[in-house]
Amino acid sequence: MARADRLLRLIQAMRVLPPPLTAARLAEETGVSERSLYRDIDALRAAGARIEGERGYGYRLIEDRSLPPQTFSRIEIEALVLGLAEVRHMGDPALAEAAGAVLAKVAATLPEGDERHLLHAVSQVRRFEARFPPSLDMQAIRNGCWNETAVAIRYADKDGTSTERTIWPLSIVYLDEKMTVLAWCCLRRAFRMFRADRIGEALETEASFRPRRVPLLRAYLAELRNR
Template structure:
């Protein structure tokens, strides 16, 4: 991570808070050393960012220091916060970390009234340890979709029948209450949806595939489901 990126992340972390935060907590949140936190706080202060506090006590961005406003209304802020919490609870660890960073950046540019609304929003979406295995499945399949890499899978259907499949992972679809992988199954020579919780084993292969006009997530939505693919 470059120094500029570190300084920006430190600024957004401080800007998102209403109370002081210790150097140890900053170091843990940004995954740097406490010594680096001290240096970066000093660098921001010398550049004109009004940070109050001292080592061992905590740091706080001086009230009233504002960036040019990014204009959100209360409902837009709520929708973003709910979406971020859903990403953290229901996708994979890498996206969860990115969502948390995004939340800090969004919060850092809110006005004080909107920040208070965001902190007191009513939605609670717990991150449960029992879902850790599903989050790892999600990460494997997301990476495979993005890289267009074939997946070898052992899948157990609702009749408890175990099958071995070679899949082209085309996309991840969120249905009510669950995720499924939309894939082209080489075994069946057709589209199939696979529930994440029914994969018994997954291996992301080096072999790649190339979607075609007749084998793609857009084609599936338009010809099988009968709705436009709007992403």
């Protein structure tokens, strides 16, 4: 691993993991020896990161100069914490992990007082079950939207009949009780809304439909509004 990539991985670990962090824990997270880790800590400090602690006592990232300072009001911090907490309870593991990383990055850019407000926010989300059970790894769908590439899916209708389809995924929509994928169905040659819990498998292909995702999504949303 290139040293620049290793330093980025180290500082991200310090943003996300609860302090204080021992050298052994950070070395395990970044895949280096403790001796290399100590040199990496010194390199981050030389680059402007404020890192408290020393060998044998653990480390804590106080200020991350690689990110610009952020200014939020208390109510904005509450909204940020509440929104990211809801994402973490949706049931999509990739989004949950990303939400945690975002919160850690924001915390690293806040002044000390605002950081305390973020870590001890008044607003909380508690769900005993995930809002959307992770019946499907959504990454192939998400990649298809980002890359504007077709996705091959196996889909079961309301009667349980399974069909093989190729879709152009346009958007993932989180409704009150279910997750849906808005897409252009190449089989039906029409817009379709696919329930994520009925998609048995999803595989990204190399067939591109760029740059049609945005205009197609606009057309589909207009069609839905006119129904």
